[in-house]
Amino acid sequence: MGMALTVPQYTRGGSLRTNVAASRMRMRIRLSPIALALALALAARGLAAKRPSPSTKQHDVSVAVGRDRIDVRFPAIALANTGCPYPRPLADGTTERWYEWQAVADFPDRTSSNNHFMTVALVFALHDGTPLTAARLDSAISATRVTVEEARGEPALTTRQWPVARAWARRESGRVRLHVEGADAVRAFLGAGSDSVSVLWCQRDEQLSFIKTRLRR
Numbered sequence: 530m531g532m533a534l535t536v537p538q539y540t541r542g543g544s545l546r547t548n549v550a551a552s553r554m555r556m557r558i559r560l561s562p563i564a565l566a567l568a569l570a571l572a573a574r575g576l577a578a579k580r581p582s583p584s585t586k587q588h589d590v591s592v593a594v595g596r597d598r599i600d601v602r603f604p605a606i607a608l609a610n611t612g613c614p615y616p617r618p619l620a621d622g623t624t625e626r627w628y629e630w631q632a633v634a635d636f637p638d639r640t641s642s643n644n645h646f647m648t649v650a651l652v653f654a655l656h657d658g659t660p661l662t663a664a665r666l667d668s669a670i671s672a673t674r675v676t677v678e679e680a681r682g683e684p685a686l687t688t689r690q691w692p693v694a695r696a697w698a699r700r701e702s703g704r705v706r707l708h709v710e711g712a713d714a715v716r717a718f719l720g721a722g723s724d725s726v727s728v729l730w731c732q733r734d735e736q737l738s739f740i741k742t743r744l745r746r
Contacts, residue, residue, distance in 0.1 A: 589704065590728045592632050593745040594719065597694070597712040599649055599677075601632045605703035606732050608663055613731035616657040624657040628669070630698075630705045631729045634721035644685045647721045651675050651698045651707055663700075670698050675707050677714040691717045705730070 589604035616624035629652045636645040653673040659665070675696040679689045694711035709715070725743045732738050 590740045590742050591745060592726050592728065592742060594715060595746070597710055597715055599632075599707075599709040599715055599718060601630075601649055601707040601728065603630050603705045603728065603730050606730070607703075608661060608666065610732045610734055611661065611666060612655075612733055614733050614736060617654075625654040626657045627652065627654045627731065628666075629729070629731050630707060631727075632707070633727040633729060634718060634723040635727070636721045636723075642683055643681070644683055645679075645681045646685070647677070647679050647718045649675065649677055649707055649709055649718065651705070667700055670700060670705065673698065675709055677709060677711075677718060679717065689717075 591602045593600045611628065613627045613629065616626045618624050629650065631648050631650040634647045639645045651670065651673055653669055655669055675698050677691045677693060678687050680686060681688050691714040692711065693709050693714045696709045698705065698707050725741055728740045728742055730738050
């Protein structure tokens with residue numbers, strides 16, 4: 530059975546137009562490729578920050594930045610636990626599940642009512658009716674574009690997206706790794722002025738998985 534992959538379709542402004550159900554509110558807005566997953570993830574981030582980060586995962590997370598590269602490594606998650614907790618119903622009666630991995634650097638002016646951040650993100654959706662296999666997940670990860678974006682507001686909308694010279698994502702021994710090359714994209718990410726970043730990912734047994742870690746330069 531073939532893989533069903535939701536691939537973002539961009540308008541001239543680099544945004545994605547889609548229907549979003551966030552906190553059971555119905556609305557149509559122009560969103561970035563990351564915003565559908567971020568709308569719920571960032572709302573839960575304050576709660577996540579208050580609970581201890583699992584020590585076994587803290588050592589598996591890293592964000593390394595060089596002059597022209599960003600490399601993000603996430604902890605290993607069991608295949609059956611990969612993906613956001615709640616599938617989203619579609620008009621045809623089927624459901625899709627979102628998958629996300631992000632490194633988020635907050636700007637100094639970020640507040641609880643006005644998010645403002647840079648992100649390196651991998652976000653996609655798969656139809657939930659087909660069992661998730663390693664091959665299906667790996668194929669979706671490699672087919673989805675890694676983006677570097679600035680976002681602002683509540684919910685967070687993309688204000689700018691930076692082109693990258695080269696980017697890829699893959700799983701290595703169960704750990705997702707995002708890699709971006711391009712001096713402009715790296716300067717933009719570091720422009721948030723943060724020495725630490727929030728590493729975010731979805732897993733099915735938690736609303737949000739979140740670890741704060743320092744940038745490795």
